[in-house]
Amino acid sequence: MYSEAVMDHFRSPRNMGVIEDADGVGEVGNPTCGDMMRITIKVKDDRIEDVKFQTLGCGAAVATSSMVTEMAKGKSLDDASEISNKSVAESLGGLPPNKMHCSNLAADGLHEAIKDYRSRQTAASAT
Amino acid sequence: MDRPIYMDHAATTPVDPVVFQAMEPWLKDSYGNPSTMYTAGLIAAGALERARASIAERIGAQPNEIHFTSGGTESDNWAVKGAADAQQNKGRHLITSTIEHHAVLEPLEFLEKRGFEVTRVPVDNTGMIDPEDVRKAIRPDTVLVSIMHSNNEVGTIQPIAEIGAIVREAGAIFHTDAVQSAGKLPLDVAAMNADLLSLAGHKFYGPKGVGALYIRNRVRITPLMQGGAQERRRRPGTHNMPGIIGMAAALELVTDRMAEEGPRLRGLRNRLWEGMHETIPDIAINGHPTECLDNMLNFRVEGIEGEAMILCLDMNLIGVSSGSACTTGSLDPSHVLLAMGIPAEEAHGSIRLSLGHTNTEADVDYFLEAFPPVVARLRDMSPVYNKPTSRQ
Ligand SMILES: Cc1ncc(COP(=O)(O)O)c(C=O)c1O
Ligand code: FES
Numbered sequence: 377m378y379s380e381a382v383m384d385h386f387r388s389p390r391n392m393g394v395i396e397d398a399d400g401v402g403e404v405g406n407p408t409c410g411d412m413m414r415i416t417i418k419v420k421d422d423r424i425e426d427v428k429f430q431t432l433g434c435g436a437a438v439a440t441s442s443m444v445t446e447m448a449k450g451k452s453l454d455d456a457s458e459i460s461n462k463s464v465a466e467s468l469g470g471l472p473p474n475k476m477h478c479s480n481l482a483a484d485g486l487h488e489a490i491k492d493y494r495s496r497q498t499a500a501s502a503t
Numbered sequence: 504m505d506r507p508i509y510m511d512h513a514a515t516t517p518v519d520p521v522v523f524q525a526m527e528p529w530l531k532d533s534y535g536n537p538s539t540m541y542t543a544g545l546i547a548a549g550a551l552e553r554a555r556a557s558i559a560e561r562i563g564a565q566p567n568e569i570h571f572t573s574g575g576t577e578s579d580n581w582a583v584k585g586a587a588d589a590q591q592n593k594g595r596h597l598i599t600s601t602i603e604h605h606a607v608l609e610p611l612e613f614l615e616k617r618g619f620e621v622t623r624v625p626v627d628n629t630g631m632i633d634p635e636d637v638r639k640a641i642r643p644d645t646v647l648v649s650i651m652h653s654n655n656e657v658g659t660i661q662p663i664a665e666i667g668a669i670v671r672e673a674g675a676i677f678h679t680d681a682v683q684s685a686g687k688l689p690l691d692v693a694a695m696n697a698d699l700l701s702l703a704g705h706k707f708y709g710p711k712g713v714g715a716l717y718i719r720n721r722v723r724i725t726p727l728m729q730g731g732a733q734e735r736r737r738r739p740g741t742h743n744m745p746g747i748i749g750m751a752a753a754l755e756l757v758t759d760r761m762a763e764e765g766p767r768l769r770g771l772r773n774r775l776w777e778g779m780h781e782t783i784p785d786i787a788i789n790g791h792p793t794e795c796l797d798n799m800l801n802f803r804v805e806g807i808e809g810e811a812m813i814l815c816l817d818m819n820l821i822g823v824s825s826g827s828a829c830t831t832g833s834l835d836p837s838h839v840l841l842a843m844g845i846p847a848e849e850a851h852g853s854i855r856l857s858l859g860h861t862n863t864e865a866d867v868d869y870f871l872e873a874f875p876p877v878v879a880r881l882r883d884m885s886p887v888y889n890k891p892t893s894r895q
Contacts, residue, residue, distance in 0.1 A: 383814075435814045
């Protein structure tokens with residue numbers, strides 16, 4: 377049912393965990409729907425220096441989370457914001473049609489984390 | 504383990520070697536069509552009628568009350584649509600439960616769109632129906648009640664005889680889906696007060712694609728198909744001889760083995776549960792503590808999701824399901840677990856182990872070793888589970 381790339385990321389997820397002193401946190405999804413994801417990022421010089429994920433969800437949800445962290449790591453915040461749900465799914469060699477919605481979590485979670493980082497920056501510079 | 508472990512016997516079972524042996528001639532030299540008039544056909548017709556009589560005997564029916572179909576889905580569809588259609592002049596109200604298989608629920612939705620009314624009686628948090636709820640749901644225009652004998656997701660066994668008696672007293676037709684029960688519970692259509700009863704060969708070590716519908720004599724039911732004289736015109740189409748012979752042989756086998764196999768499976772199931780419960784915190788059984796099929800263990804694991812568990816177990820060569828195999832690929836949590844009042848997030852985190860002839864004590868040991876690390880790994884990954892992942 378899943379591509380080899382999906383199964384590879386499911387079997388050995390990259391960047392799983394939490395960054396304790398994260399600069400940005402993104403939380404998306406809802407356990408009632410069976411899926412939820414938390415992305416934490418560490419930012420240095422406008423670049424994503426480190427990124428980790430935690431995911432509750434199916435194989436597709438885990439694999440897309442893992443993939444999005446791999447794609448985002450080292451990228452500038454602007455470039456990372458360009459990562460789309462579609463590009464994550466494509467990098468995994470596609471997802472079964474009924475699993476496309478799971479991939480929404482991953483990029484959305486990353487974008488939320490970046491947004492959180494930026495709003496913290498604005499708040500900090502305002503004071 | 505040097506072989507895959509199969510704990511999904513509620514999805515399907517392997518064909519037993521004895522069954523395969525019984526089928527083999529009908530796939531090879533004995534290919535006659537039982538509807539023909541010469542020797543090869545007559546031999547097939549004889550075997551067909553012996554299979555019919557054997558199945559009838561094992562469920563307490565007359566041979567002419569057994570009708571061969573293509574499986575559980577067809578038997579359920581035929582029972583529901585056929586009985587509703589044949590009785591619609593008497594009334595257009597139908598009753599079922601919230602935990603039936605989709606092969607019953609969806610034909611009922613089909614009828615609902617065509618002007619029938621359907622009442623769905625609830626279950627309690629163990630998946631049990633209260634017969635009094637069926638009694639209360641019955642109206643003067645109720646023509647059919649369809650309630651499953653044992654549930655395919657959680658294994659809860661319904662008080663079928665009692666429900667059947669209520670339906671008979673009301674003068675309606677009573678269908679029961681016994682697809683999961685054959686070989687695990689004694690089946691006696693008279694004691695169950697059943698007018699219609701569905702069976703599927705592949706759930707009891709017979710082949711796939713063959714089933715039966717018991718239709719009590721004098722119960723009227725409209726055929727789903729037209730086009731031939733087979734099954735007294737009620738179910739046309741050339742008989743699936745290997746399938747039918749195999750299903751009859753399988754039902755003999757499981758009925759004979761039931762008294763030994765039931766307690767054996769119950770023992771394995773209890774060991775599985777006790778073993779898991781000792782090592783894994785925050786897990787709970789979905790189902791009934793006593794009125795449950797011996798081979799069935801459905802449970803929820805807090806903080807993780809079912810499909811991820813299935814994939815991880817598969818990496819350990821263990822085959823299990825979440826809910827019904829036919830709805831894997833649907834994103835909604837199991838309708839059965841939701842009907843039992845289990846919150847959606849816990850329903851999403853449930854899996855079903857269903858044991859059978861292939862399972863041994865060694866399988867249980869292996870599972871008990873493989874499963875706790877799977878849970879720990881997924882809980883580590885989970886943003887909603889922040890407790891220690893094993894009992895110390
Ligand atoms: C309770 C129940 N009814 C009906 C069916 C459908 O049977 P089949 O797959 O033979 O069509 C199944 C099996 O999935 C079942 O478990
Ligand atoms: S996370 Fe909901 S089905 Fe994939």
